[in-house]
Amino acid sequence: MKTSFAITTMCLALGLAPPAPAEDQPSPATSNVPGAQTPSIHSDRRITFSLQAPAATSLRVAGGDGLGVGPFPMTKSTGGNWSVTTPPSVPGFHYYWFVLNGVEVNDPASETYFGYGKETSGVEVPEVGADFYAIQKVPHGEVRAKWYLSKTTAEWRRAFVYTPPGYDADSSTRYPVLILQHGSGENETGWTRQGRAQFILDNLIAAGKARPMIVVMDRGYAWPAGAPIMQQGPAEWLQGQTAFEDVVVRDLIPMIDTSYRTIPDREHRAMAGLSMGGMQTLFISLEHLDLFAYIGSFSGSIVPNMRTATGTLQPFDPKTAYGGVFADSATFNKRVKLLWLGVGTAEEGDFRARTIATVQAIRKGGVHVEYFESKDTAHEWQTWRRDLNDFAPRLFR
Amino acid sequence: MKTSFAITTMCLALGLAPPAPAEDQPSPATSNVPGAQTPSIHSDRRITFSLQAPAATSLRVAGGDGLGVGPFPMTKSTGGNWSVTTPPSVPGFHYYWFVLNGVEVNDPASETYFGYGKETSGVEVPEVGADFYAIQKVPHGEVRAKWYLSKTTAEWRRAFVYTPPGYDADSSTRYPVLILQHGSGENETGWTRQGRAQFILDNLIAAGKARPMIVVMDRGYAWPAGAPIMQQGPAEWLQGQTAFEDVVVRDLIPMIDTSYRTIPDREHRAMAGLSMGGMQTLFISLEHLDLFAYIGSFSGSIVPNMRTATGTLQPFDPKTAYGGVFADSATFNKRVKLLWLGVGTAEEGDFRARTIATVQAIRKGGVHVEYFESKDTAHEWQTWRRDLNDFAPRLFR
Numbered sequence: 066m067k068t069s070f071a072i073t074t075m076c077l078a079l080g081l082a083p084p085a086p087a088e089d090q091p092s093p094a095t096s097n098v099p100g101a102q103t104p105s106i107h108s109d110r111r112i113t114f115s116l117q118a119p120a121a122t123s124l125r126v127a128g129g130d131g132l133g134v135g136p137f138p139m140t141k142s143t144g145g146n147w148s149v150t151t152p153p154s155v156p157g158f159h160y161y162w163f164v165l166n167g168v169e170v171n172d173p174a175s176e177t178y179f180g181y182g183k184e185t186s187g188v189e190v191p192e193v194g195a196d197f198y199a200i201q202k203v204p205h206g207e208v209r210a211k212w213y214l215s216k217t218t219a220e221w222r223r224a225f226v227y228t229p230p231g232y233d234a235d236s237s238t239r240y241p242v243l244i245l246q247h248g249s250g251e252n253e254t255g256w257t258r259q260g261r262a263q264f265i266l267d268n269l270i271a272a273g274k275a276r277p278m279i280v281v282m283d284r285g286y287a288w289p290a291g292a293p294i295m296q297q298g299p300a301e302w303l304q305g306q307t308a309f310e311d312v313v314v315r316d317l318i319p320m321i322d323t324s325y326r327t328i329p330d331r332e333h334r335a336m337a338g339l340s341m342g343g344m345q346t347l348f349i350s351l352e353h354l355d356l357f358a359y360i361g362s363f364s365g366s367i368v369p370n371m372r373t374a375t376g377t378l379q380p381f382d383p384k385t386a387y388g389g390v391f392a393d394s395a396t397f398n399k400r401v402k403l404l405w406l407g408v409g410t411a412e413e414g415d416f417r418a419r420t421i422a423t424v425q426a427i428r429k430g431g432v433h434v435e436y437f438e439s440k441d442t443a444h445e446w447q448t449w450r451r452d453l454n455d456f457a458p459r460l461f462r
Numbered sequence: 463m464k465t466s467f468a469i470t471t472m473c474l475a476l477g478l479a480p481p482a483p484a485e486d487q488p489s490p491a492t493s494n495v496p497g498a499q500t501p502s503i504h505s506d507r508r509i510t511f512s513l514q515a516p517a518a519t520s521l522r523v524a525g526g527d528g529l530g531v532g533p534f535p536m537t538k539s540t541g542g543n544w545s546v547t548t549p550p551s552v553p554g555f556h557y558y559w560f561v562l563n564g565v566e567v568n569d570p571a572s573e574t575y576f577g578y579g580k581e582t583s584g585v586e587v588p589e590v591g592a593d594f595y596a597i598q599k600v601p602h603g604e605v606r607a608k609w610y611l612s613k614t615t616a617e618w619r620r621a622f623v624y625t626p627p628g629y630d631a632d633s634s635t636r637y638p639v640l641i642l643q644h645g646s647g648e649n650e651t652g653w654t655r656q657g658r659a660q661f662i663l664d665n666l667i668a669a670g671k672a673r674p675m676i677v678v679m680d681r682g683y684a685w686p687a688g689a690p691i692m693q694q695g696p697a698e699w700l701q702g703q704t705a706f707e708d709v710v711v712r713d714l715i716p717m718i719d720t721s722y723r724t725i726p727d728r729e730h731r732a733m734a735g736l737s738m739g740g741m742q743t744l745f746i747s748l749e750h751l752d753l754f755a756y757i758g759s760f761s762g763s764i765v766p767n768m769r770t771a772t773g774t775l776q777p778f779d780p781k782t783a784y785g786g787v788f789a790d791s792a793t794f795n796k797r798v799k800l801l802w803l804g805v806g807t808a809e810e811g812d813f814r815a816r817t818i819a820t821v822q823a824i825r826k827g828g829v830h831v832e833y834f835e836s837k838d839t840a841h842e843w844q845t846w847r848r849d850l851n852d853f854a855p856r857l858f859r
Contacts, residue, residue: 098579098580098581099579099683100579116565117565118563118564118565119564120520120563120564120565121563121564121565122519122563123517165562165563165565165567166515166517166518166519166562166563167515167516167517167518168513168514168515168517168518168562168567169570170562170565170567170568170570171567171568171570171574171581173566173567173568173580173581174580175581176581177568177574177581182495182496182497183495183570183571184495184568184570184572184573184574184581200609200618202611205608205609205610207606207607207608207623208606208607209604209605209606209607210604210605210606210607210654210660211602211604212597212602213602214599221597226604233721233722236633257607263607286496324630325630
């Protein structure tokens with residue numbers, strides 16, 4: 066498999082047609098609706114897409130980073146079935162969509178996954194040997210939809226709450242809590258649908274690698290009740306972020322501690338998130354070290370002076386960043402049991418470089434920070450699954 | 463509102479353009495993704511749909527029964543925005559889709575709901591005065607995703623389990639169980655997403671109208687592990703139904719009774735379902751009266767001799783139907799605390815007539831059966847929400 070993939074990649078790099086694999090029997094993606102034959106995944110991670118559309122005059126496939134550099138034009142058979150087989154993609158979950166006569170639409174053959182602010186098709190490309198996010202024959206926790214009334218926003222909100230295996234069987238045990246947030250354009254369904262966080266935790270707990278914990282996944286958007294809607298800009302952005310901070314601190318944590326058998330102190334509470342959720346995690350947790358002792362940012366933007374955000378990226382100064390929380394490294398290291406930053410090596414732009422620079426600046430000031438790289442993965446869920454798999458075992462030790 | 467609706471309906475029946483309502487400020491449907499302005503619902507229940515599609519050459523809206531007799535052709539503005547406002551629909555939840563250059567696609571402005579074997583757009587049209595399925599300021603239960611390994615199918619299955627308010631707070635109370643099934647083309651998400659079963663139960667329990675209960679919603683499809691896939695036909699159909707029966711009886715009920723604080727006897731176990739789920743309920747529960755004392759079929763097909771199904775609709779004979787379970791009415795009435803059949807008065811075909819004829823035949827034999835009609839609603843979720851709202855209060859009394 067690896068050799069086949071290497072040859073294919075080499076041929077594509079050289080502009081040659083790759084040889085057909087010896088046994089190329091593509092399998093329907095596990096992200097499809099039951100019975101759908103495409104998207105199908107080849108052994109070298111090429112993906113075949115198809116759509117019956119006799120009256121369409123233009124059809125392409127486009128998608129998230131890991132799908133490859135598209136869009137990929139599809140070709141029509143005489144029967145009106147359009148199809149394309151893309152070059153090998155990276156492993157993991159990729160959002161995708163069809164562009165049908167100029168309109169971005171879902172593939173009816175795919176389940177949908179909330180991303181880009183809407184329901185979006187997704188294709189799961191297996192990673193050879195990676196079973197840490199597979200559903201396995203181990204005890205399973207539950208994922209509970211929990212509705213609660215937010216005082217901050219005056220709305221009913223839904224959080225998903227993972228309770229570990231055995232939670233109901235022994236009603237005396239109390240558990241630590243990880244608040245785990247999605248990225249921009251996604252919602253509270255992301256970590257269990259795209260991220261498979263519940264299976265990652267099940268597997269870690271079964272192997273004795275992670276401590277049994279409650280994981281809370283909330284909706285990362287909020288607006289203060291009664292506040293007028295403003296024009297888009299830094300002030301509105303900050304008001305929304307502050308409202309979400311209030312939701313977490315004033316509504317969510319008290320509700321969780323009342324509703325579940327938590328250990329309701331900072332030593333047993335963590336927060337982490339991906340992308341926007343990582344940014345929110347740093348913003349909220351570093352401001353509330355009375356509430357959190359474990360902090361993780363998965364490909365999260367680092368906005369060191371959010372309270373005075375102007376819309377331009379500010380340089381990271383460990384003396385002043387995040388209200389100066391890093392300035393006294395001895396105090397910080399004593400209070401914060403874990404500060405963890407992760408990034409995929411294939412993320413676009415200078416994101417990785419900026420993360421590394423921040424880690425170096427923090428370390429230079431004497432503050433302990435863990436840095437994790439996900440090899441060859443982009444700003445996508447495979448990176449964040451690996452992040453969680455590395456982060457969760459370090460919690461509450 | 464009612465007068466406006468009557469006038470509009472009358473005008474449409476006469477082929478006249480209805481007058482614009484005095485205050486026609488359509489509101490975005492609650493079934494939309496956050497921020498989407500259409501579909502929007504007018505006060506007289508007309509619905510405006512729109513899609514930006516400059517390069518499309520043909521665009522229509524089509525959907526479920528209650529949306530009205532479509533498809534509804536959309537018209538393109540100079541800016542490339544297509545739109546249409548449909549005649550007043552019936553209240554409730556309607557599946558819909560766009561037909562874009564001949565291809566059925568979702569509306570990116572809508573959340574998706576699993577129906578027709580795939581993710582489908584849906585539009586929620588409010589019913590004036592009906593708040594029994596709204597999320598209200600009452601104690602809320604949880605909806606838990608529960609994974610379990612089926613011996614019958616050798617697959618990991620996901621059931622959703624509603625636990626009533628207070629379930630976790632008092633770990634000594636045990637609860638009765640309702641197994642509640644979706645319809646054909648839908649899946650285990652239907653009753654909580656389209657049906658809002660959790661809010662119906664929350665509201666009934668808060669009002670003291672229904673006894674607190676656990677509600678189990680499983681996936682209504684199964685195939686025996688290792689069995690060869692057959693051609694479609696009555697034999698395959700029966701094998702699939704029998705496999706689902708085995709899942710319920712051998713896998714699901716034991717798993718639920720082990721995992722949750724149930725009262726694990728027939729007097730505290732009910733089964734109900736809609737459409738295909740109603741058919742399955744009659745098939746399974748009437749065969750297993752040792753397991754169920756309460757039975758509900760919501761617009762369910764009545765297939766009186768499923769064990770020998772030939773693919774043609776058989777006449778209902780209370781002496782032989784369902785293995786002759788109705789033949790001894792005294793015994794049946796003593797064992798079965800509730801047999802409940804419901805139908806919407808606007809369901810297509812002779813479905814209502816056949817249900818009434820069955821009810822009459824059953825009653826003629828001396829068997830007690832409750833019959834419920836949902837006024838003016840079709841083979842749609844508004845019928846089944848009303849069904850559940852009537853059925854649940856009758857359970858476990």
